[in-house]
Amino acid sequence: xxxxxxxxxxxxxxxxxxxxxxxxxxxxxxxxxxxxxxxxxxxxxxxxxxxxxxxxxxxxxxxxxxxxxxxxxxxxxxxxxxxxxxxxxxxxxxxxxxxxxxxxxxxxxxxxxxxxxxxxxxxxxxxxxxxxxxxxxxxxxxxxxxxxxxxxxxxxxx
Numbered sequence: 768x769x770x771x772x773x774x775x776x777x778x779x780x781x782x783x784x785x786x787x788x789x790x791x792x793x794x795x796x797x798x799x800x801x802x803x804x805x806x807x808x809x810x811x812x813x814x815x816x817x818x819x820x821x822x823x824x825x826x827x828x829x830x831x832x833x834x835x836x837x838x839x840x841x842x843x844x845x846x847x848x849x850x851x852x853x854x855x856x857x858x859x860x861x862x863x864x865x866x867x868x869x870x871x872x873x874x875x876x877x878x879x880x881x882x883x884x885x886x887x888x889x890x891x892x893x894x895x896x897x898x899x900x901x902x903x904x905x906x907x908x909x910x911x912x913x914x915x916x917x918x919x920x921x922x923x924x925x
Contacts, residue, residue, distance in 0.1 A: 768925070769844030771795035772837065776850045776860050778806055781910045782880045786849045789878070789908075792917045795847070800864050803832040813853070823859040830863040840868040845876065845925070848893070852881040852907070857889040865893050870900030876924050877905030 773795045775786035783799070790797040810819035823829040840846070850861050857877065877893055879886045886905050894902035903924055908917075 770842055771845045771847070772798060772840075772843045773847045773849065774798040774800055774837065774864065775848070776800040776802075776858060776864075778811055778851055778858075782849045782851050785878070785880055785908050785910065785912060786847075788912065788914055789847060789849070789917050789921075792914050793847070793921060796843075798837050800860060801834045802860055803834045820853060820858070824854040824856075826859075829859045830866065831860045833860065833863055833867065836867060840873065841871070843873060845874045847876045847878060849878045849880070849908075850889075852879045852884040852886065852889075855884055855887045856892060861889075861893070862896055865896035868897070870897040873900050874925075875900045875902040877902070879905070879907050880910055881907055 771793050773786050773790040773793065775782050777783035786797060806819065812818040813821060815821060823831060848861065848864070850857050875893060875897065877886060877890050879889065885907050890902050890904040894900065906920065908920070
Protein backbone atom coordinates (compact mmCIF):
# COMPACT_ATOMS: atom_id res chain seq x y z
CA UNK A 768 0.00 0.00 0.00
CA UNK A 769 1.26 3.46 -0.89
CA UNK A 770 0.85 6.78 0.82
CA UNK A 771 -2.49 7.45 2.56
CA UNK A 772 -4.50 10.64 3.07
CA UNK A 773 -7.43 11.21 5.41
CA UNK A 774 -9.46 14.15 4.06
CA UNK A 775 -12.52 15.34 5.93
CA UNK A 776 -15.23 17.98 6.18
CA UNK A 777 -16.57 18.59 9.67
CA UNK A 778 -19.37 20.99 10.55
CA UNK A 779 -19.55 20.33 14.31
CA UNK A 780 -16.17 18.79 15.10
CA UNK A 781 -17.36 15.16 15.33
CA UNK A 782 -16.01 14.11 11.93
CA UNK A 783 -12.77 15.97 12.66
CA UNK A 784 -12.17 13.92 15.83
CA UNK A 785 -12.84 10.63 14.00
CA UNK A 786 -10.59 11.69 11.10
CA UNK A 787 -7.77 12.60 13.47
CA UNK A 788 -8.01 9.16 15.15
CA UNK A 789 -8.08 7.43 11.77
CA UNK A 790 -5.07 9.43 10.56
CA UNK A 791 -3.15 8.40 13.69
CA UNK A 792 -4.06 4.71 13.29
CA UNK A 793 -3.13 4.73 9.59
CA UNK A 794 -0.06 6.95 10.06
CA UNK A 795 -1.62 8.98 7.25
CA UNK A 796 -1.50 12.58 6.17
CA UNK A 797 -4.57 14.60 7.08
CA UNK A 798 -6.37 17.36 5.18
CA UNK A 799 -9.37 19.39 6.32
CA UNK A 800 -11.86 20.35 3.61
CA UNK A 801 -12.68 23.92 4.60
CA UNK A 802 -15.39 25.88 2.81
CA UNK A 803 -14.53 29.35 1.55
CA UNK A 804 -17.59 30.55 3.42
CA UNK A 805 -17.67 28.87 6.86
CA UNK A 806 -21.03 27.44 7.90
CA UNK A 807 -22.76 29.23 10.76
CA UNK A 808 -25.17 27.56 13.15
CA UNK A 809 -28.05 29.12 11.20
CA UNK A 810 -26.60 27.75 7.94
CA UNK A 811 -26.68 24.24 9.41
CA UNK A 812 -30.30 24.36 10.62
CA UNK A 813 -31.71 21.44 8.64
CA UNK A 814 -35.22 22.26 9.89
CA UNK A 815 -35.13 25.63 8.11
CA UNK A 816 -35.80 25.10 4.39
CA UNK A 817 -34.15 28.47 3.70
CA UNK A 818 -30.91 27.64 5.54
CA UNK A 819 -27.75 27.46 3.47
CA UNK A 820 -27.30 23.71 3.99
CA UNK A 821 -30.94 23.01 3.04
CA UNK A 822 -30.65 25.07 -0.14
CA UNK A 823 -27.35 23.39 -1.09
CA UNK A 824 -28.63 19.89 -0.48
CA UNK A 825 -31.81 20.49 -2.47
CA UNK A 826 -29.73 21.43 -5.53
CA UNK A 827 -27.72 18.41 -6.70
CA UNK A 828 -25.62 20.74 -8.89
CA UNK A 829 -24.56 22.97 -5.98
CA UNK A 830 -20.80 23.01 -5.46
CA UNK A 831 -19.75 25.09 -2.43
CA UNK A 832 -16.26 26.52 -2.90
CA UNK A 833 -13.35 25.06 -0.91
CA UNK A 834 -10.72 27.41 0.54
CA UNK A 835 -7.64 25.30 -0.31
CA UNK A 836 -6.67 22.18 -2.23
CA UNK A 837 -4.49 19.16 -1.59
CA UNK A 838 -1.15 20.01 -3.22
CA UNK A 839 -0.67 16.72 -5.07
CA UNK A 840 -3.44 14.14 -4.69
CA UNK A 841 -1.65 11.81 -7.11
CA UNK A 842 0.96 10.98 -4.45
CA UNK A 843 -1.68 8.97 -2.55
CA UNK A 844 -2.77 5.42 -3.29
CA UNK A 845 -5.67 5.59 -0.81
CA UNK A 846 -7.78 8.54 0.29
CA UNK A 847 -10.23 8.18 3.16
CA UNK A 848 -12.90 10.91 2.90
CA UNK A 849 -14.96 11.74 5.97
CA UNK A 850 -18.08 13.82 6.34
CA UNK A 851 -21.28 14.19 8.36
CA UNK A 852 -24.35 12.72 6.67
CA UNK A 853 -26.65 15.45 5.38
CA UNK A 854 -30.01 14.46 3.95
CA UNK A 855 -28.95 10.77 3.80
CA UNK A 856 -25.86 11.47 1.65
CA UNK A 857 -22.55 13.30 1.48
CA UNK A 858 -22.68 17.12 1.80
CA UNK A 859 -22.40 19.09 -1.45
CA UNK A 860 -18.91 20.28 -0.46
CA UNK A 861 -17.75 16.66 -0.78
CA UNK A 862 -19.05 16.71 -4.36
CA UNK A 863 -16.89 19.81 -4.93
CA UNK A 864 -13.90 17.95 -3.49
CA UNK A 865 -14.47 14.88 -5.67
CA UNK A 866 -14.70 16.99 -8.84
CA UNK A 867 -11.54 18.95 -7.98
CA UNK A 868 -9.00 16.22 -8.72
CA UNK A 869 -7.93 13.53 -11.12
CA UNK A 870 -8.38 10.28 -9.23
CA UNK A 871 -6.39 7.94 -11.50
CA UNK A 872 -5.16 4.85 -9.62
CA UNK A 873 -6.51 6.11 -6.27
CA UNK A 874 -8.78 4.09 -3.99
CA UNK A 875 -11.31 6.27 -2.16
CA UNK A 876 -12.84 5.05 1.09
CA UNK A 877 -15.73 7.21 2.31
CA UNK A 878 -16.72 7.34 5.96
CA UNK A 879 -19.42 9.34 7.64
CA UNK A 880 -20.47 10.35 11.10
CA UNK A 881 -24.09 10.59 12.09
CA UNK A 882 -26.38 10.22 15.05
CA UNK A 883 -28.14 7.37 13.28
CA UNK A 884 -28.24 7.77 9.51
CA UNK A 885 -26.16 5.37 7.45
CA UNK A 886 -23.83 6.38 4.61
CA UNK A 887 -26.53 5.63 2.02
CA UNK A 888 -25.53 6.03 -1.62
CA UNK A 889 -22.62 8.36 -0.85
CA UNK A 890 -20.06 5.94 -2.28
CA UNK A 891 -22.02 5.56 -5.52
CA UNK A 892 -22.46 9.33 -5.74
CA UNK A 893 -18.74 9.89 -5.19
CA UNK A 894 -17.85 7.25 -7.79
CA UNK A 895 -20.04 9.02 -10.36
CA UNK A 896 -18.14 12.26 -9.69
CA UNK A 897 -14.69 10.62 -9.82
CA UNK A 898 -14.95 8.04 -12.58
CA UNK A 899 -11.24 7.15 -12.58
CA UNK A 900 -11.18 6.39 -8.85
CA UNK A 901 -11.97 3.08 -7.24
CA UNK A 902 -14.56 4.13 -4.64
CA UNK A 903 -15.36 1.61 -1.92
CA UNK A 904 -18.87 1.69 -0.44
CA UNK A 905 -17.75 3.06 2.94
CA UNK A 906 -19.34 3.04 6.39
CA UNK A 907 -20.75 5.14 9.19
CA UNK A 908 -18.31 5.42 12.09
CA UNK A 909 -19.44 6.13 15.61
CA UNK A 910 -18.29 9.45 17.09
CA UNK A 911 -16.58 7.53 19.90
CA UNK A 912 -14.96 4.88 17.70
CA UNK A 913 -11.81 3.55 19.33
CA UNK A 914 -8.43 3.16 17.67
CA UNK A 915 -8.81 -0.62 17.90
CA UNK A 916 -12.22 -0.46 16.17
CA UNK A 917 -10.71 1.76 13.47
CA UNK A 918 -7.92 -0.77 12.88
CA UNK A 919 -10.53 -3.53 12.49
CA UNK A 920 -12.57 -1.39 10.08
CA UNK A 921 -9.53 -0.49 7.99
CA UNK A 922 -8.55 -4.17 7.73
CA UNK A 923 -12.10 -4.93 6.56
CA UNK A 924 -12.27 -2.23 3.87
CA UNK A 925 -8.76 -2.53 2.46
